[in-house]
Amino acid sequence: MFKILLIEDDATLFGEIKERLSQWSYEVYGITDFGRVMQEFTEIKPDLVVIDIQLPKFDGFHWCRNIRSHSNIPIIFLSSRDHPSDMVLSMQLGADDFVQKPFHFEVLIAKIHAILRRVYNYNTDTVSLKTWCGAQIDYEKNIVTNEKGTVELTKNEVFILKLLIEQKNKIVSRDNLINSLWDDKKFISDNTLTVNVNRLRKRLEEIELGQFIETKVGQGYRAIEEDSV
Known part of the structure; x- marks a missing residue:
C-alpha cells in the first residue's frame, strides 16, 4: 500500500x-x-x-x-x-x-x-548502473557521477535520461517521451516536458554533460555519446 x-x-x-x-x-x-x-x-x-x-x-x-x-x-x-x-x-x-x-x-x-x-x-526490469559519456548513472540512487563530480536527479529527470540513453544517438520524439512519462498526453501541457528536459540539462551542466542532451526542434531530443560530438 x-x-x-x-x-x-x-x-x-x-x-x-x-x-x-x-x-x-x-x-x-x-x-x-x-x-x-x-x-x-x-x-x-x-x-x-x-x-x-x-x-x-x-x-x-x-x-x-x-x-x-x-x-x-x-x-x-x-x-x-x-x-x-x-x-x-x-x-x-x-x-x-x-x-x-x-x-x-x-x-x-x-x-x-x-x-x-x-x-x-x-527499476525492476533494467540494469541499475549505466555508463554514458564517461559518467556512471545509478538508476536506483538517481545519481550521475563523473570526474567533475556527482549530481542527484529527480525521478522524472533520471527517467527522461534513461529513455534518451536507451535510444542514444537517435531522436526520441516528444510524444514518445510524454506518453512514457505521463501515460496520457491529453492531461499534460506540452510545456511540462520542455521544463523537465531543461531542468535535466541544467543539472547535467554541473558536471559538464549538459551539451550531450540535444534539442531537435519540432522533433524531440537526443542523447549523444561523447565521441560522436
Missing part, C-alpha cells in the same frame, strides 16, 4: 481527495501543523506528496524546496491560480507534475497512478 502525503489546508477538498484515493487502497495522510511540514513529512515517510501552492505560513514552493533538499520523492502540485509561471516554477523546483484547480478527480488519480507505477516499478 502506497502512502500519500496530501499537503492541503482546504478541509473539504482534503476530505474529498482522501476519500477518492482511499478507494484505490492508498493510505492518505494530512498535515496537522503547517509550521511543521518537514517534521511530519519525516515521520510519515510517504511514497508521494501532493501539495497545494497556497498554504498557511509558507507556500507550497517553500516546502517543495525543503523536501527536495532531503528527498527525491515524487511531488505533484495543486494550484487554483491561473499563472503559467506557477507551473514553470514548480517544475524548476523539482515537481513531477502540476494539476490546475478545479480538476476532475479522475485526472489527479490517473497522474498519481502513472507516477507511482513509473517511479517504483521501472
Whole structure:
C-alpha cells in the first residue's frame, strides 16, 4: 500500500481527495501543523506528496524546496491560480507534475497512478548502473557521477535520461517521451516536458554533460555519446 502525503489546508477538498484515493487502497495522510511540514513529512515517510501552492505560513514552493533538499520523492502540485509561471516554477523546483484547480478527480488519480507505477516499478526490469559519456548513472540512487563530480536527479529527470540513453544517438520524439512519462498526453501541457528536459540539462551542466542532451526542434531530443560530438 502506497502512502500519500496530501499537503492541503482546504478541509473539504482534503476530505474529498482522501476519500477518492482511499478507494484505490492508498493510505492518505494530512498535515496537522503547517509550521511543521518537514517534521511530519519525516515521520510519515510517504511514497508521494501532493501539495497545494497556497498554504498557511509558507507556500507550497517553500516546502517543495525543503523536501527536495532531503528527498527525491515524487511531488505533484495543486494550484487554483491561473499563472503559467506557477507551473514553470514548480517544475524548476523539482515537481513531477502540476494539476490546475478545479480538476476532475479522475485526472489527479490517473497522474498519481502513472507516477507511482513509473517511479517504483521501472527499476525492476533494467540494469541499475549505466555508463554514458564517461559518467556512471545509478538508476536506483538517481545519481550521475563523473570526474567533475556527482549530481542527484529527480525521478522524472533520471527517467527522461534513461529513455534518451536507451535510444542514444537517435531522436526520441516528444510524444514518445510524454506518453512514457505521463501515460496520457491529453492531461499534460506540452510545456511540462520542455521544463523537465531543461531542468535535466541544467543539472547535467554541473558536471559538464549538459551539451550531450540535444534539442531537435519540432522533433524531440537526443542523447549523444561523447565521441560522436
